[in-house]
Amino acid sequence: MEQLLSVLVPMYNEQEVIAETNKRLVKVLSSIGMDYEIIYINDGSKDKTMEIAAQFPEENERIRIIDFSRNFGHQLAVTAGLDEAQGDAVVIIDADLQDPPELIPKMIEMWRGGAEVVYGKRKSRQGETFLKKLTAFCYYRTLNALSGWKIPNDTGDFRLMDRRVADVMRGMPEHNRFLRGMVSWVGFNQVPLEFEREERFAGETKYTLKKMLKLASDGIFSFSGKPFALIRWTGGLLLTAGLLLLLIMLIVNLCGGAFVSWRLLMYLMFTLSGLLLLALGLCGVYFERMYDELKGRPLYIVRRVYGKKNR
Numbered sequence: 184m185e186q187l188l189s190v191l192v193p194m195y196n197e198q199e200v201i202a203e204t205n206k207r208l209v210k211v212l213s214s215i216g217m218d219y220e221i222i223y224i225n226d227g228s229k230d231k232t233m234e235i236a237a238q239f240p241e242e243n244e245r246i247r248i249i250d251f252s253r254n255f256g257h258q259l260a261v262t263a264g265l266d267e268a269q270g271d272a273v274v275i276i277d278a279d280l281q282d283p284p285e286l287i288p289k290m291i292e293m294w295r296g297g298a299e300v301v302y303g304k305r306k307s308r309q310g311e312t313f314l315k316k317l318t319a320f321c322y323y324r325t326l327n328a329l330s331g332w333k334i335p336n337d338t339g340d341f342r343l344m345d346r347r348v349a350d351v352m353r354g355m356p357e358h359n360r361f362l363r364g365m366v367s368w369v370g371f372n373q374v375p376l377e378f379e380r381e382e383r384f385a386g387e388t389k390y391t392l393k394k395m396l397k398l399a400s401d402g403i404f405s406f407s408g409k410p411f412a413l414i415r416w417t418g419g420l421l422l423t424a425g426l427l428l429l430l431i432m433l434i435v436n437l438c439g440g441a442f443v444s445w446r447l448l449m450y451l452m453f454t455l456s457g458l459l460l461l462a463l464g465l466c467g468v469y470f471e472r473m474y475d476e477l478k479g480r481p482l483y484i485v486r487r488v489y490g491k492k493n494r
């Protein structure tokens with residue numbers, strides 16, 4: 184049987200771009216010399232995105248649309264796409280044309296050459312604010328310093344995965360998902376493909392500050408216990424220092440020295456209670472996550488699937 188490529192496109196309020204994206208995707212995919220399916224995931228758009236996209240499966244039987252009952256977020260939209268995809272290889276791409284569809288043939292070529300994951304690595308980012316570039320730069324480097332293994336710098340979710348990798352990803356049911364980290368965690372032969380990240384074709388970013396902070400903390404807390412370890416070490420050091428100071432105070436007193444200033448005790452108390460609160464706060468993060476998993480809720484809820492599977 185001819186090989187199949189699945190392309191997953193999460194979309195949230197993308198009415199200005201989605202028709203153009205579909206046009207460009209179909210054009211590129213018609214020339215790759217393998218069968219394809221495009222799976223759009225409508226992540227609870229409040230604009231005309233769904234209305235526009237509903238036409239796609241009628242014009243092209245290779246297109247399906249998963250329509251979420253509400254906004255679940257980009258990472259869960261991609262997850263739904265992974266569950267739906269049947270391809271021998273799966274490509275994840277943004278709906279706003281910042282990730283050029285024209286790179287897909289190159290990704291396929293590298294996949295045929297033995298790569299099991301081809302991840303887009305951003306050489307430059309057009310049209311993004313200095314602040315976003317700076318925070319992204321610092322974030323990826325902090326994340327790497329904290330996590331036990333290497334998560335590639337400056338990559339997003341634009342990537343191709345082999346079927347085997349996609350299957351492993353489907354077996355990871357965690358709720359707070361940082362897909363780019365999870366893909367890097369599963370291993371396999373992963374190869375970067377450098378590209379210039381383009382400007383958004385139209386519209387504005389759908390990643391609000393709140394959503395960015397959530398993704399950033401998912402990256403750090405799901406992939407590293409190091410913040411915890413840091414607290415433990417600081418706690419240990421402070422405790423040792425405190426005990427030593429008390430011992431010195433006792434010896435000085437026993438040798439007839441003056442009574443040690445109450446300030447010392449007060450400062451020690453401040454430091455220790457601050458440390459305790461911080462440690463408790465960090466425990467909370469992990470407990471919250473355990474609670475999320477315990478609840479065992481579905482990750483997303485599909486209202487309806489448009490179009491038929493081809494296999």
Ligand code: UDP
Pocket residue numbers: 192193194195196197226254255256257260276277278279281387388389390
């Ligand atoms: N997106 C989504 N759900 C959301 C937010 C974003 O499905 O809650 C999609 C969005 O439509 C786009 C992709 O995720 O296809 C990346 O979002 P965006 O381009 O706004 O992020 P940026 O490129 O600015 O980081």
Ligand code: MG
Pocket residue numbers: 277279281383388
């Ligand atoms: Mg974008």
